[in-house]
Amino acid sequence: MRPLTLDSLNPNALKVEYAVRGELAIKAEEYREQLKAGSHALPFDRVISSNIGNPQQKGLDQPPITFTRQVAALMEWPALAELAPDAFPKDVIARAQELSREIGSIGAYSHSQGVPLIRKNVAQFIQNRDGYPSDPAHIFLTGGASAGVSLFLSLLINSPRAGILIPIPQYPLYTATIAQFNGVAIPYLLDEYSGWSTSVESIEEALEKAQKEGTVPKALVIINPGNPTGALLDETTQEKLVKLCEKFSLVLLADEVYQANLHQPKEHPFTSFKKVVKNLNSPVPLVSFHSISKGVSGECGRRGGYFECTNISDEILALIYKMVSVGLCPPLSGQIGVDSMVRPPREGEESYVLWKKETDTIHSDLASRTKTMAARLNALPGVSCVDSPGALYLFPQIKLSDKAQEAARKAGKEPDAFYSLALLDETGICVVPGSGFGQKEGEWHYRLTCLCPGVDEYVGKLEGFHRRWVQKYGEQ
């Protein structure tokens, strides 16, 4: 028989790239295995995975919200409410019993769109946030935001000419998924020199260029707060973006998974696109994605999230339902995680004080770490870093000398990948090269998370590495 070879497989799959878990992450995993096996051959004693927004991972160990886990433990084994009644606050027991009455066993498939009660609670959360009604029938619970994004891109890409506008830099889920479904990515540049702002004019230029090249634009992806940039849109820009979607008949895909990660909430608040679309009474079809993996929840491993559809017809909602039903249902652990996120303990309830303390700590730690890291990175020669007001990341720009670029070329690597590999090899810190997110020609970046607890030691390592690098390769 002929063996199965790459060239006999779907060529779109070969085009997919996803740097967040790419070459560097794989190498970091190998280093971790070596350390675990007791190796002393490496110049570091632990690997720090700053490549991915994964707050609860080993080594970062952001503690989960106790309330969420207590409810989940009771849902796993309801007998605990009687076997260990004193272990649980009363509001936790009540919440678990309410969910159990609705769901039954979390070992059963739920409604493919998600448990109706939980969708109702999500709708209430959205309504409280925006001041506009939300319909549970327009909400789909998902196994994380990525699953929803992938579904929508697979629906919107109806030909190899279908184009999706994506920011540069972007979270590479978008380029990966567009490649997988054989569409065209239409990049628009964010402006680093005004805090990674979004320019409506540059989107319009990108659109017109794409149309001239025969691409049919279908949707505009906005990531707000930004990933990897951490930037927040102001409402005026959001209004312009909605009107742009009206003008070009675009679906607006609003990736709002970092909506609760705000480090400067007064100067840079979050406004949902749902609210803006409703304020404008706009007919723009909007899909807004949210997740339990980020925010203060950080429950990446549960795989939970939702998307809300606005201005999407019933027949398209029925199509979406059909498509998600083939995958049966999102994980129940993720669904009950969504419930805990949108219905946290309220003031006066037994769990409230602890919940408040835990979430306040996560917010303030992240804000102060982000600020410190940005300041110290900015102080390095040839490094400039926007002090990000949101999300979990920094995306510093690094100037690389001709000598460094030449060395990268010889190694067959992009210069920023070459820098990041050296950083991993010397310090055990795994970041993602800017080329994985896209960047202006001739500029180099990397993305790192602001989740590492020992910020002094962590930034100290980054600084030490960078200074050695400059010594070796010189400044640009």
Added chain:
Amino acid sequence: MRPLTLDSLNPNALKVEYAVRGELAIKAEEYREQLKAGSHALPFDRVISSNIGNPQQKGLDQPPITFTRQVAALMEWPALAELAPDAFPKDVIARAQELSREIGSIGAYSHSQGVPLIRKNVAQFIQNRDGYPSDPAHIFLTGGASAGVSLFLSLLINSPRAGILIPIPQYPLYTATIAQFNGVAIPYLLDEYSGWSTSVESIEEALEKAQKEGTVPKALVIINPGNPTGALLDETTQEKLVKLCEKFSLVLLADEVYQANLHQPKEHPFTSFKKVVKNLNSPVPLVSFHSISKGVSGECGRRGGYFECTNISDEILALIYKMVSVGLCPPLSGQIGVDSMVRPPREGEESYVLWKKETDTIHSDLASRTKTMAARLNALPGVSCVDSPGALYLFPQIKLSDKAQEAARKAGKEPDAFYSLALLDETGICVVPGSGFGQKEGEWHYRLTCLCPGVDEYVGKLEGFHRRWVQKYGEQ
């Protein structure tokens, strides 16, 4: 702006059909809501969802395996081991601690391929089952078997001429996914009159016919034990199938999710395709799918499963890794569910006795229910039903009179859908029409699960309905 309409979306999505959660399931959900709201207008007081193999759903209430849930509760909230030490058997606490040491928090993303320790345990389980080594690097944990099947079909369908051989009747995941990725389904008929056996000759005929029509066959799907048929392959047939794959250079996709649901294990044992391929020392690329949703585990809501790749090159494994990494990782609740399935308590451990009792009960209840239901359905006029030796279903054939077929035509329904809708309307029992799985032209069936606990009342309703039907429409 132009509104978003169905005809501007991916035409492949419009072609997708998935009857298991289709028209009937949606109607059943509406009836359930009516009953919940206190309606007395329906001729039944509860809806029985026999359309889907979902053992733990409300109304069926197959209890989860206590061991699995105790481990999961401790993983959700590890403090319980100290807060309520007497609530947990010692082996459960030890297991949870072992998993925690490896995983850390289940709120963190894991390795995209699945937690290494759990993959190692899966490999050991496979090795114990087959007597051949299994490599954890060739195992991918998934969010249920469907996710893995969908991934593989998306890779194998490399052009609109790419063909996938599927049994008729089949689990409609296959036709749905092939439509989604715009491939060609190449149907081969199972033989109802010899217990839904698989004929190698009929597959070869289907292959040759497809090739003549310009289709390029890529893979052979085998569901063993069968869904919806419950049939088990004998080893001789399996060997012939492997050789057929060699001859035609086909990837063998072995859906083996019902491998633990055996009602007549002596007469109809299960042999994995991995073992057959190894016995023959065959080079056939094999992907075998397993799941925690079925078997005695029945943990559908966790979304857990795995696939093992045999004779798949490292470069293709790397491609698969890349594709799954875009989705980050399978749900941790599903992954630890897989661990409990492949590493149940052992004789002598504290949890063993209860585990044995629980699993024995599930096996014997299912076997006796299947036998009773098949016998009583067979006794009905115009109904014939293979007494299924495996899986969770029966797939009775119903003869429908010309009058019934005429009434169906007038209602714009397939005759078996018309029958199934009437069954739902009169009794609240939701089944899936045979047309959703495929069947021989002019024959009619439905699929129902054998999970309903009160078998007398349940089958009584089916019998009563069928007799009224025959009275109304006559025998064929």
